[in-house]
Amino acid sequence: AQKITQTQPGMFVQEKEAVTLDCTYDTSDQSYGLFWYKQPSSGEMIFLIYQGSYDEQNATEGRYSLNFQKARKSANLVISASQLGDSAMYFCAMREVYYAGNNRKLIWGLGTSLAVNP
Amino acid sequence: DVKVTQSSRYLVKRTGEKVFLECVQDMDHENMFWYRQDPGLGLRLIYFSYDVKMKEKGDIPEGYSVSREKKERFSLILESASTNQTSMYLCASSLIVGPGSPLHFGNGTRLTVT
Numbered sequence: 001a002q003k004i005t006q007t008q009p010g011m012f013v014q015e016k017e018a019v020t021l022d023c024t025y026d027t028s029d030q031s032y033g034l035f036w037y038k039q040p041s042s043g044e045m046i047f048l049i050y051q052g053s054y055d056e057q058n059a060t061e062g063r064y065s066l067n068f069q070k071a072r073k074s075a076n077l078v079i080s081a082s083q084l085g086d087s088a089m090y091f092c093a094m095r096e097v098y099y100a101g102n103n104r105k106l107i108w109g110l111g112t113s114l115a116v117n118p
Numbered sequence: 119d120v121k122v123t124q125s126s127r128y129l130v131k132r133t134g135e136k137v138f139l140e141c142v143q144d145m146d147h148e149n150m151f152w153y154r155q156d157p158g159l160g161l162r163l164i165y166f167s168y169d170v171k172m173k174e175k176g177d178i179p180e181g182y183s184v185s186r187e188k189k190e191r192f193s194l195i196l197e198s199a200s201t202n203q204t205s206m207y208l209c210a211s212s213l214i215v216g217p218g219s220p221l222h223f224g225n226g227t228r229l230t231v232t
Binding site for chain 1: 127228
């Protein structure tokens with residue numbers, strides 16, 4: 001069964017430093033997509049970055065990059081130069097392209113709470 | 119930018135009441151979703167819709183129904199609210215369902231059933 005594991009319930013980082021949030025996934029499919037979302041205390045889920053299973057390059061979006069290691073089934077989010085506004089919950093999610101006829105479903109991890117210290 | 123608007127940020131209802139949670143998106147997205155989010159359980163899909171009047175059950179549809187009469191609006195209905203439906207409810211939409219199409223979320227509705 002598909003599964004997303006985020007092993008770090010909480011993380012702390014000093015402002016301006018880089019931080020890596022871990023995500024491992026389990027799937028038997030060869031074609032899938034991986035997402036990271038940010039959820040500040042206000043509640044809105046904000047899409048950050050996407051990596052396709054066939055993408056050869058690691059995805060990057062501004063200060064966010066995704067360290068994709070397909071053989072290890074890991075898709076870690078790297079935030080460079082942390083800012084106070086990065087304090088939030090971060091969720092990793094996966095979508096398999098062909099899953100039991102229901103290809104619209106995202107599988108979610110339980111999230112990592114990141115606190116950025118000044 | 120995509121705008122997904124949920125009608126209420128906070129809602130308090132009594133057990134047994136019929137509750138409507140409304141969600142509107144302004145980007146002509148075909149797909150819309152309702153999730154609930156609970157501490158330790160993450161996001162769980164209640165229902166989704168890929169077209170007007172079309173709907174499919176998610177992982178936890180029991181106790182809920184949905185309505186999509188217009189493309190931009192997706193309503194979640196709690197037929198008879200119960201205390202175990204106290205939760206954060208998140209609506210989302212997406213343009214297409216390919217592997218890379220992200221979901222765009224509203225701000226959420228925190229529902230308390232007393």
